[in-house]
Amino acid sequence: MGWLTGIPAWFADPANWRGEAGVPTLFLQHLGYSAAALGLACLVALPVGVWLGHTGRGGVLAQQVGNAGRAVPVLALLGVLLLVPGFGRTWWTLILCLTLFAIPPILTNAYTGLREVDRGVVDAARGMGMSEGEVLRRVELPLATPLLMNGVRQAAVQVVATTSIAALFAFGGLGRIITRATGSAGIDLSAALAGTLLIAAFALVVEYGLAWAGHRADPVARARRTAQRRAVTTS
Amino acid sequence: MADGERAVRVALLDAVEPDGAAGGSVPAVPLTAAAPHLLSVGSLSGGVHTATLPDNCLVRNDWICPLYVQTRADVLLEAVEQHLYLVLVSLLAGALLAVPLAVLAHRVRRARGLTLGVTTAIYTIPSLALFILLVPMTGLTSTTVVIALALYSLTILVRNILVGLDGVDPEVRDAAAGMGLSSWRTLWRVEAPLALPAAMAGLRVAAVSTVALATVGAVIGNGGLGNLITSGYSSNFNAQVLTASVLCVVLAVAFDLLLLGAQRLATPWRRGVR
Incomplete structure (x- = not known):
């Protein structure tokens, strides 16, 4: 059980908090890679998914992208890309790979979200004389917000997980703490578990943080909250 | 560097x-x-x-090298074997646990929130971390990888089975009760067949993602084809990395198609629907 007492000792050791291999640096790397990839994926996948969903075209494409994203192992794509001359072990190869894995959930959810908006509501909006842009902006997007945010949240959690796997290829990020502690010589369990706790905590904060943000951002839920508050104050 | x-x-x-x-x-x-x-x-x-x-x-x-496949057939076969073992055992364990959990969550309101909450939390933990988290219990073994993979597939399966069970028309349930079927017989004769397509869809997703996730087991030396990818990468061995990667994707697609076939066989009444 020495490994158990070793965990607080690992966290207490100032050497683990300083410099290139310190927790703050690794965390910032992890955050940086993840945020960059998530941002890029949103830039690409949100407009495409929203457009496909709005027009109702390319449903098969949206589904297939999601399936392909699950079938290709991160380890496989990253391993191959890193060895291809021209890509190599550079930060942008990693970000490209992370982005590719973040696109499917965002795209699929955006498509589904737009498609699941009640057609009657959309027709009513058109009947009221709204232009296509207005229908999209004022009717479809607000109603699709929960699923849009759901996709972004799934992608964010996926990116955080994928970034930690990148440490198997000697990239930075919190996964480095684990891969540094494991090797052919065996495993430094305390250090590995310390890294595990940090990664798990990071992922859980991202998941629940974005779930909360998604709930706050949902215009329908917000309107309901406001109505409730009004009802309470008037009664 | x-x-x-x-x-x-x-x-x-x-x-x-x-x-x-x-x-x-x-x-x-x-x-x-x-x-x-x-x-x-x-x-x-x-x-x-x-x-x-x-x-x-x-x-x-070279990236594509028949000589590699020839000379390392035994190594490749061993890796594929471990990969299949990891995927099959964890899927089986996940499914065996998911069915009772989903039925419980479907019938008991409080169990529902708890089950969904706990499985979601587990699913959120990145694979690299979950593998290590289990090492104190089961060591650097394939069992560790199997347990983690089973937990992930369990989450996918429980959610999908619940979707299937929730999708059963209440009138159908009433009709079954009216015909005098007990609650368990309703589950077995009415609800299970109706929920089967959603459950099978979940099984396909779980299988495909388990094939991919198993590679990460390489962090504790038990990743099946993932071992070949990481060791091939660190020795700059293009043929090994590409061959193992392609085999992973082939395995995933094969699982998906096999399960699609099984789903067609198991739900003959849906043939022609899609």
């Missing part, structure tokens, strides 16, 4: 792909790690010196 790895490259590889060395974008490889696959080729031909190496796809470090 990260972690003080020295950028020692095999001279032979430099000579073959001179553009690769430029710009420092090619991974740093310790000579000891880069040597193995070349050495074994050398020993096949009776000499270790680079000068006597024959000109074949292994020596050229």
Whole structure:
């Protein structure tokens, strides 16, 4: 059980908090890679998914992208890309790979979200004389917000997980703490578990943080909250 | 270069792909790690010196190399075997646990929130972390990987089975009750068949993602084909990385198609629907 007492000792050791291999640096790397990839994926996948969903075209494409994203192992794509001359072990190869894995959930959810908006509501909006842009902006997007945010949240959690796997290829990020502690010589369990706790905590904060943000951002839920508050104050 | 790895490259590889060395974008490889696959080729031909190496796809470090598949068939087979073992056992364990959990969550309101909450939390933990988290209990074994993978597939399956059970028309349930079926017989005769398509869809997703996730088991030396990818990467062995990667995708697609076939067989009444 020495490994158990070793965990607080690992966290207490100032050497683990300083410099290139310190927790703050690794965390910032992890955050940086993840945020960059998530941002890029949103830039690409949100407009495409929203457009496909709005027009109702390319449903098969949206589904297939999601399936392909699950079938290709991160380890496989990253391993191959890193060895291809021209890509190599550079930060942008990693970000490209992370982005590719973040696109499917965002795209699929955006498509589904737009498609699941009640057609009657959309027709009513058109009947009221709204232009296509207005229908999209004022009717479809607000109603699709929960699923849009759901996709972004799934992608964010996926990116955080994928970034930690990148440490198997000697990239930075919190996964480095684990891969540094494991090797052919065996495993430094305390250090590995310390890294595990940090990664798990990071992922859980991202998941629940974005779930909360998604709930706050949902215009329908917000309107309901406001109505409730009004009802309470008037009664 | 990260972690003080020295950028020692095999001279032979430099000579073959001179553009690769430029710009420092090619991974740093310790000579000891880069040597193995070349050495074994050398020993096949009776000499270790680079000068006597024959000109074949292994020596050229080609991506596609039939000679690699030929000479390393046993290693590949062993990796595929472990991969299949990891996927099959974890899927089976996940499914065996998911069915009662989903039925419980469907019938007991409080169990629903708890089940969904706990499984979602587990699913959120990245695979690299979950594998390590289990090491104190089961060590650096394939059992550790199986348990983690089973937990992930459990989450996918519980959610999908619940979707299926929730989707059963309440009137159908009423009709079953009206016909005098007990609650368990309703579950078995009415709800289970109606929920089967959603459950099978979940099983397909779980199988495909388990095939992919199993590779990460390489962090504790039990990743099936993932072991070949990481070791191939660290020794700059293109053929091994690509072959193992392609095999992973092939396995995933094969699982998906097999389960699709099973789903068609198990739900004959849906044939023609889609």
